[in-house]
Amino acid sequence: MWRRWLRALGARLARNLTTRLIILLMLVLMLITGFFDYTRLVRVRERLVAQTQKDQRIFTETLALAVRQNIRRGRTTDELRELLEDILARPGLVAVVIYDPDAQMIAARLLIGFPDPEPDEAVRQAMSRREAASSMLDTPTGRLLRYVQPIRWPGGQTAAIEVRQTLGEMEREFHRAVRENILSRLTVLGLFVLSLVVLTRWSIGRPIRALMAGARAIGKGDLAQRIAIRRRDEIADLAEEFNRMAENLQTAHTELIHQSEERLGLEQKVQQAQKLAAVGMLAAEVAHEMGTPLNVISGRSEVLLGTIPADHAGRRHLEVILRQVERINGIIRSLLDYTRPRRPSLRPESAGAVLRRVADLLADRSRRRGVRIAVELPHDLPPVMADPDQLYQLFANLMLNALDASPEGGTIRVEAGPDPRLPVESRAGIVRGEVEGPNLAIHILDQGGGLTHEQLTHVFEPFFSTKARGQGTGLGLPIVEEIVRAHHGEVEMLSIRGGGTEVIVRLPLAVPNPAANESPVVATR
Amino acid sequence: MAKPPRVLVVDDDAEMRALLLDVLEKDGYEVAEAIDGAQAVLALRAREFDLILIDKNMPGPSGLDLLPGLRRVCPRSQFIMMTAYGDVPSYIEAVEKGAAEFLFKPFRMEELKAAIVKALGTNPAPSA
Numbered sequence: 001m002w003r004r005w006l007r008a009l010g011a012r013l014a015r016n017l018t019t020r021l022i023i024l025l026m027l028v029l030m031l032i033t034g035f036f037d038y039t040r041l042v043r044v045r046e047r048l049v050a051q052t053q054k055d056q057r058i059f060t061e062t063l064a065l066a067v068r069q070n071i072r073r074g075r076t077t078d079e080l081r082e083l084l085e086d087i088l089a090r091p092g093l094v095a096v097v098i099y100d101p102d103a104q105m106i107a108a109r110l111l112i113g114f115p116d117p118e119p120d121e122a123v124r125q126a127m128s129r130r131e132a133a134s135s136m137l138d139t140p141t142g143r144l145l146r147y148v149q150p151i152r153w154p155g156g157q158t159a160a161i162e163v164r165q166t167l168g169e170m171e172r173e174f175h176r177a178v179r180e181n182i183l184s185r186l187t188v189l190g191l192f193v194l195s196l197v198v199l200t201r202w203s204i205g206r207p208i209r210a211l212m213a214g215a216r217a218i219g220k221g222d223l224a225q226r227i228a229i230r231r232r233d234e235i236a237d238l239a240e241e242f243n244r245m246a247e248n249l250q251t252a253h254t255e256l257i258h259q260s261e262e263r264l265g266l267e268q269k270v271q272q273a274q275k276l277a278a279v280g281m282l283a284a285e286v287a288h289e290m291g292t293p294l295n296v297i298s299g300r301s302e303v304l305l306g307t308i309p310a311d312h313a314g315r316r317h318l319e320v321i322l323r324q325v326e327r328i329n330g331i332i333r334s335l336l337d338y339t340r341p342r343r344p345s346l347r348p349e350s351a352g353a354v355l356r357r358v359a360d361l362l363a364d365r366s367r368r369r370g371v372r373i374a375v376e377l378p379h380d381l382p383p384v385m386a387d388p389d390q391l392y393q394l395f396a397n398l399m400l401n402a403l404d405a406s407p408e409g410g411t412i413r414v415e416a417g418p419d420p421r422l423p424v425e426s427r428a429g430i431v432r433g434e435v436e437g438p439n440l441a442i443h444i445l446d447q448g449g450g451l452t453h454e455q456l457t458h459v460f461e462p463f464f465s466t467k468a469r470g471q472g473t474g475l476g477l478p479i480v481e482e483i484v485r486a487h488h489g490e491v492e493m494l495s496i497r498g499g500g501t502e503v504i505v506r507l508p509l510a511v512p513n514p515a516a517n518e519s520p521v522v523a524t525r
Numbered sequence: 526m527a528k529p530p531r532v533l534v535v536d537d538d539a540e541m542r543a544l545l546l547d548v549l550e551k552d553g554y555e556v557a558e559a560i561d562g563a564q565a566v567l568a569l570r571a572r573e574f575d576l577i578l579i580d581k582n583m584p585g586p587s588g589l590d591l592l593p594g595l596r597r598v599c600p601r602s603q604f605i606m607m608t609a610y611g612d613v614p615s616y617i618e619a620v621e622k623g624a625a626e627f628l629f630k631p632f633r634m635e636e637l638k639a640a641i642v643k644a645l646g647t648n649p650a651p652s653a
Contacts, residue, residue: 288582288609291630292538299544302634303551329631333610 060149060163084109095164101157142168207235223250280339298325334475344387348510352377358395370408384507394483397476405448413445428453432481433490435506451495535559536580562591569599581608592622603644
């Protein structure tokens with residue numbers, strides 16, 4: 001596990017050239033300082049050895065002096081041994097030997113565990129040359145420092161004394177110092193590498209991971225992705241560049257979407273216009289061709305109705321025929337109204353007056369259905385720019401829709417004011433047209449079953465109807481949209497399934513001062 | 526009792542003509558019919574009419590094309606043009622060419638009677 005970790009660490013470090021160089025430099029630096037430390041230690045050891053040798057020499061000379069005096073006084077070998085016994089307490093001393101002129105050991109004091117001294121070449125040379133000799137002896141238990149000192153023996157002969165001393169403590173100290181040196185260097189190196197890794201991870205790894213995550217998100221299409229890096233270095237520059245790229249991409253993307261939407265909108269408009277033209281031609285044709293036969297049917301029915309008595313059961317049938325002719329006529333009229341190019345002659349007009357007229361017109365019909373129409377408009381409503389005939393048609397269509405949607409006992413409210421009346425929660429909405437500048441908002445609310453969002457998206461399409469088959473032409477709201485657009489206004493339709501529908505018509509206010517039209521307009525919705 | 530006003534109905538559709546003749550006759554008008562412009566001219570040359578009810582859409586020359594010529598033949602007659610709903614350009618042209626009234630098909634018989642009364646500037650003919 002350790003090996004794998006180390007290999008992973010090595011791989012991580014080796015990936016970065018700078019890191020590799022830094023580690024190599026650190027290693028060389030440590031080797032050099034380590035070498036200097038080592039040579040310093042060796043020098044210290046040499047000095048210590050020299051000092052010990054000097055101590056040993058002084059000690060041996062003193063001892064030799066004592067031994068000679070003892071011999072001169074005729075002390076026996078046993079007495080010399082006693083002398084040596086006291087001496088051996090000196091630390092580091094492992095052997096003291098006295099040789100007679102024949103190089104025979106006459107007294108010795110030895111510590112067990114060290115090789116026994118013997119009269120070797122060094123002893124003999126010291127005796128023959130009458131010169132003290134210091135030397136080093138390598139033994140399995142460590143190095144020994146030996147010193148051989150010749151002693152003048154009675155009768156002109158020369159004997160010798162040898163002192164052996166261990167360097168063990170010093171050697172151990174030296175090796176410990178070397179070990180500690182190496183260990184401390186390794187620890188420093190390890191800590192250095194570790195901190196380098198951590199630093200790399202935090203200062204480079206993290207932002208790079210953030211950059212990678214950002215790039216991945218953008219690759220997946222999330223162009224709103226930005227990277228927050230609060231620092232001042234190359235990585236921050238990179239992140240900033242990245243953010244700028246994302247920004248540009250997003251702008252380009254939005255632009256593209258906008259353009260394609262615009263193109264789509266234009267295409268739809270063209271298609272709509274073509275459709276309208278085709279429907280218009282068809283409607284005109286139908287109106288021409290069907291006008292006469294319809295006229296014959298209704299005319300004959302009227303004639304017949306005039307001839308039969310008032311209480312005759314057949315009257316009902318004729319009245320049905322007349323109503324149905326009227327209905328066909330209505331369909332053809334709305335088709336023609338819808339397809340006929342509409343250029344309203346706009347002038348200041350009171351929307352309230354038109355609304356009250358429409359409500360009056362529908363009073364009979366709504367009473368029959370048990371629906372109340374409550375027009376709650378202030379009398380000082382500002383005038384709007386409108387074509388009164390088209391305004392009448394607009395509100396008639398909307399109030400007819402509201403009436404058709406209303407349940408028995410329901411109320412249709414007609415109000416004015418900027419904000420929608422339906423609560424924001426759970427309401428679906430759709431807007432057609434766009435109003436700019438000060439405007440008047442008229443609300444028409446019913447208590448019907450409401451529309452789904454899906455239905456709302458289609459209500460302004462020609463021939464789409466939520467009414468029972470045969471009840472609606474599917475042209476009421478398209479006409480409304482046409483009129484509203486021609487008035488530079490907008491129509492908003494809000495609905496809650498099971499909670500009624502609200503239609504808001506916003507029309508530009510008639511501005512008495514024409515210059516006010518050119519000043520920056522403020523939408524008041 | 527005053528002489529009942531004379532009305533000429535010009536329409537290519539037989540049923541429409543029959544309906545108009547029935548209704549107007551019943552209301553006491555003296556009526557005649559023509560199937561197209563040529564017959565209308567013949568009828569107008571034969572005698573004078575107070576009112577000419579003419580359809581715009583006919584095979585051959587349209588009611589609008591015929592209007593100036595018929596007016597020249599019978600300058601004292603009033604003209605009522607009939608056409609399909611929404612044909613506003615025809616309405617304008619007809620008014621410019623001197624039509625007194627204009628009816629969009631299908632129209633109610635009350636509308637027709639009201640238009641005739643207005644065009645003739647008189648009370649309706651007493652019912653027969």
